[in-house]
Amino acid sequence: MNCTDVRSLVHAHLDGELDLLREVEIDDHVRQCEGCQAIYESQRALSSALKGDGLYFTAPASLQRKVRAAMRSTAEPSRGWSRAFSPQRLALAGAAAIVIVAAIAGPIVSRRSHDDQIAQEVVSAHIRSLMASHLTDVLSSDQHTVKPWFAGKLDFSPPVVDLKDQAFPLVGGRLDYVENRPIAALAYLSGQHVINLFIWPSTSSADAGESFLGRQGYNALSWTRDHTNFWAVSDLNATELRRFAQLVRDRSDGG
């Protein structure tokens, strides 16, 4: 990628609209090119100036009251609104506001703290695997050796993908214990860094996108796909860990 390409993509890159591979390519270029670096820095500075406090106007409390009043007068029964907005319901809306906030924020908050707890568990498991030199129960870089090894030890079959050609060689697999159940842990290498990929069945049928947590100097990435939870933990930098996660997803889909 040359300077013209890199500069034409500055906005799309900083706005998170590019795919990861493109991002990595640009980051590599920017690190080495002073001219492009200045442009990227300048755009970042502008973006952070715009994200400062005091620029976002929050609705005055009176507006919420006015909006409710306006809606109430619009929502006369004779105008034939859907049953969801009966006048009684709207009259109760004021009192219900807190309940609504709780109902919407509640599941998010509890999901987050649940994720925090799992993050703590998988990071601890990652650290244990390094401390006790117990990285693998089955030492093999062959996915066709590792995958069958789990059969009979777990009540699910974890997807095992080989990423040697992408500089993430598989080292092996082992059993671990997270969320009160035995789970599959796959160990990969990236240079000198160990990546533990924890896999276990999800209790929810919904897929979840990637979410990122930092813990004790380790990075943890999680996602849910095909009824399966994935957690990748490593001291590898976030960008490379994301690339790893994307590759795991791509390859799992393929096979």
Added chain:
Amino acid sequence: MVPAGPFDQVVLPHLDAAYNLARWLTRSDVDAEDVVQEACVRALRFFGGFRGDDARSWLLAIVRNSCYDFLRRRRPQELTDAFDEEIHTAVEQTQTPEALLLRRADRAMVRQALETLPLAWREVIILRELEGLSYKQIADVAGIKIGTVMSRLARARARLQQLLGSDAAREVAR
């Protein structure tokens, strides 16, 4: 993501976003309140047709249109200005101000610079930087193509850098 449910559960959580957009587009507290009220009434009227899962974008599109209607009635000049800017301004290839200089820009400078942007640029910047919408969402809210979102963002940012860079340079020189 909020599933479609009763109107107040779907729409009212996004009242801040609605007000913020209206406030930036009308540049007036009083007008923003009026526009948001009008928009909410409209939203209630159209609510039966809401099937999506992105309530915020849906509401913001209605707020945005209400703002334009309001400006068309009360300050039509602002809409023409925006149009002229779009046609006659190329993306400025000015020198990039140093990041350090931009970091010196204080809140009042940034606010003023944003307010002087033409309407069509201001809305994409607000939706992107303050509301954090994706290009696709901005395209939906503003009723424009993604390519237009990108070119407006580029122009708006070039202008902001110019404005803030020179403001901050003046401050430094003082």
